[in-house]
Structure formats: structure tokens, C-alpha cells
Amino acid sequence: MGKILIKDCTIVPISGPVIEEGVIAINDDRLHYVGPAGGVPAGWQADTVIEAGDMVALPGLVNSHTHAAMTLLRSFADDLPLKQWLEEKIWPREAKLEREDIYWGTKLALLEMIRSGTTTFADMYFHMDAVAEAVVEAGLRACLSQGLIGFQDRGGQRLATGVSLVKEWHGAGDGRVTTMLGPHAPYTCPPEYLTKVAETAAGLGVGLHIHLAETKEEVENVRAQYGYTPVALAAKLGLFELPTLAAHCVHLTTEEIALLAEKKVGVAHCPESNLKLASGVAPVAAMLAAGVNVAIGTDGAASNNNLDMVAEMRTCALLAKGITGDPTVVPAHQALVMATLNGARALGLEKEIGTLEAGKKADLILVNKHQPHLMPPHDVEANLVYAARGSDVDTVIVNGKILMAAGEVKTMDAGEIYAQVMKRAGRGQKKFHLLPRLRG
Ligand SMILES: CSC[C@H]1O[C@@H](n2cnc3c(O)ncnc32)[C@H](O)[C@@H]1O
Numbered sequence: 001m002g003k004i005l006i007k008d009c010t011i012v013p014i015s016g017p018v019i020e021e022g023v024i025a026i027n028d029d030r031l032h033y034v035g036p037a038g039g040v041p042a043g044w045q046a047d048t049v050i051e052a053g054d055m056v057a058l059p060g061l062v063n064s065h066t067h068a069a070m071t072l073l074r075s076f077a078d079d080l081p082l083k084q085w086l087e088e089k090i091w092p093r094e095a096k097l098e099r100e101d102i103y104w105g106t107k108l109a110l111l112e113m114i115r116s117g118t119t120t121f122a123d124m125y126f127h128m129d130a131v132a133e134a135v136v137e138a139g140l141r142a143c144l145s146q147g148l149i150g151f152q153d154r155g156g157q158r159l160a161t162g163v164s165l166v167k168e169w170h171g172a173g174d175g176r177v178t179t180m181l182g183p184h185a186p187y188t189c190p191p192e193y194l195t196k197v198a199e200t201a202a203g204l205g206v207g208l209h210i211h212l213a214e215t216k217e218e219v220e221n222v223r224a225q226y227g228y229t230p231v232a233l234a235a236k237l238g239l240f241e242l243p244t245l246a247a248h249c250v251h252l253t254t255e256e257i258a259l260l261a262e263k264k265v266g267v268a269h270c271p272e273s274n275l276k277l278a279s280g281v282a283p284v285a286a287m288l289a290a291g292v293n294v295a296i297g298t299d300g301a302a303s304n305n306n307l308d309m310v311a312e313m314r315t316c317a318l319l320a321k322g323i324t325g326d327p328t329v330v331p332a333h334q335a336l337v338m339a340t341l342n343g344a345r346a347l348g349l350e351k352e353i354g355t356l357e358a359g360k361k362a363d364l365i366l367v368n369k370h371q372p373h374l375m376p377p378h379d380v381e382a383n384l385v386y387a388a389r390g391s392d393v394d395t396v397i398v399n400g401k402i403l404m405a406a407g408e409v410k411t412m413d414a415g416e417i418y419a420q421v422m423k424r425a426g427r428g429q430k431k432f433h434l435l436p437r438l439r440g
């Protein structure tokens, strides 16, 4: 790690106004100084100097809801509604995935995330020890939950696996890995099981990561079966007494929005997945107005179909305007806050990451602004949200370590990952052919 000095960049700290010709000093894993040139203490000597005159620095993006290893199922099942997509395509294929498949699918996801500026993500899937291993190796930060399905007779066994993940991996990778328990959804976890999971999480001192109110059908079915909507059921069972990260929250009443705000539930808004599965459009403007902590997630690459948080920010802002008929909702700064600080808060990490401030962990990205589609920079934040692309990210630093410099990922072998994924993704289905130039 050591000392890194980033010189002459435009800084978007999120916590305050944009700083032109700024300087960022990093000391091991933390930000030592963020501000105008001249503010670095005299005699402070860097081991690495990054000349960043062409760059915009901002906090690393936080993908608040994904299933990383679903990169293996990218373009495997498209143009279907959620229930059919899950029941007829995804779950039968997932049942055949082995631990090593998930490890390599996650590696591919991490490579995609690093290259598009995500430094932290919340993940819910199976074989999460393999995910944790991949995260520790790649250098990213992640909040990991074993996905728990309570129906069938293996709910107890799955919960035990989730508990082991917490005990064995919480704090791993110099604190970069944190954990939660991940009850999948009220339609796959009966109330007694949700209660048991919540009690277990309380005992472990961790939060919950759950899919909630994603489709109209879910709301109607859960209400018909249990007498409560998904949000009301989760509240009644005490889930919201714990830190809860709720993915989607598309179909909500005004009362439920107020409840999510009161209980400080972190909402992972996944606009592109919701659009593609035609699940609906989450009431983001209303949630923000009511004080709900709304973050942004991509969901998995099988429903998005990418993990590009720069694109997701843009979709989030545009969709909120389109659906309300009000162009003033979710302005650029708000979209950036959602993709950084709100994401950090939803994962319980707001004291450590989410803004560029001295004392916080050194998780940041540099975006190359010297490109035709980012000129002129009348408003840097607007350019980042409305004009930038994930591929504009040049440099990624997590916990004070450079993971990507000048577009080159330092901690991963892309050729090996592509070869492994091509071998595993089509197993038992179809054969993929790897071009010679992609072979490891
Ligand atoms: C139990 S591990 C996670 C589980 O969630 C599935 N999944 C992926 N995307 C969605 C979504 O949008 N709604 C509900 N469930 C989803 C994934 O395939 C895994 O089985």
C-alpha cells in the first residue's frame, strides 16, 4: 500500500462542492488529505504519484444488490417475466452450478466491476465462501450474504451455511469483507423461517439482505397467503428491527414508504433489472422525498445484463424523471449520492466509505474526462451521470491499493477468467468457443 499522491484532478467528494485542480493524499488504507493543491503537509513524501490532470476523482461506486456469479447466466434467459424466468430457466440451471463455477463466475463479475468503477458490492448467492475467496484475492470490498430459501427441507442446512459464512469471513481481507444473512424473499421463505433467520442475524450482530415487493404478483400472492404485503410482513416479523437491505421495493403504498424511512431500511433500487423483467418502476422520487435511503444496484447479469453502475446511475435518473413527468427529480448530484454514500449506508459502511473525506478508507476511482463525450465540463457531476460510460474509468483504488491503473487491472488475469467461464457457462448446455486471442 504505502503513500499515494493524486495530483491536479477534479474532485467530486460527494460530501461537498466539486474541487478543481485538487489533490488527494492516501496513507496506507485511508485518505490522508482531500482538497485544493497546497494542503498536503510539508514533508509528506509519496511512494507513488499519479498525474491526474485528465481525471475526475470520485468515491468508488457501490453496487447495492447483485448476484455476482450470475455472469455465468448472462444472455441465458431473456425477455421473460420474473416468475417464469426464475422457475423455468434460472433455478434449474443454478441447481447444477458447483462451487468452482461460482468462484469463476464471481471472478468475471469482479473484473467487470473493477473496469466500470465499482469498488464495493452487496452480493446474495450460493457457495458464498467461494465468492469471499474471489473478493479477497481481487481486492474489492463486499457485503456477502448466503442466499437462503426456506421452502423444502434444506432451509435449516442453508441457514447453518449462512451462519458459517458470517463466522468465517466477516472482517476478512483486512476488513474488506462484511456479511449479512440473505433470506431470498417472502415468497421463498415462510414466516417462521424469516423469524428464525432474523433471530439468528440478531444473535450474530449482522443485518439482512432480502428481495422485497419486486412484482405486483409477489405482493398479491404474499397478501393472499399470509394476509400482509411483503413489506408489512417483513415489518410484522421484526426484520426491520435489524439493519435491512431490501432489493427492489417496486410496489409500495405511501404507508410502506413511510415505514421504510422510519425503520431506516436501505433500499437497493435496480432500475434496469426491473425494466427488463417488466416488474415495474420503483417510486424512487417518493421514497427519497420521504427520507428513505435509496441506493442503486444492478441485480445479476442474467437480468440486467451487465454490472455497469455508471450506466445504472443514468437509467435511475432518467427513469425517475420519465415516470414522474418531472425533470427536476433525481438530479445528477442525487444520482451520484445514491450510487456512493447511500449505497455505503445501506451496507452499514457509511463511516468508512461513500465520500472522499480525510480519515475515510481510500476507495476511489478516476474517470478520464478527456474524451469527446465528456467535453466541455460545464457541470462535472452532470457529465458523470448523463454522459459517462463505465469504460471511461481509468483507475480504481480500494483500501489504498491500486486495483486498476490506466485501464489495466492489476489483481486479476482476464485470459484465465474468460477461459474458465467459457468452459463452465455452457456445461451440459451448449459448447462455447474461445477465440485464440482470449485464451489464457
Ligand atoms: C438464494 S440466492 C439468490 C437467488 O436470487 C435469484 N435472483 C436473481 N435475480 C432475482 C430477482 O430479480 N428477484 C428474485 N430473485 C432473483 C438468483 O437467481 C438466486 O437464485
Ligand SMILES: [Zn+2]
Pocket: 065, 066, 067, 211, 247, 299, 300
Ligand atoms: Zn436480486
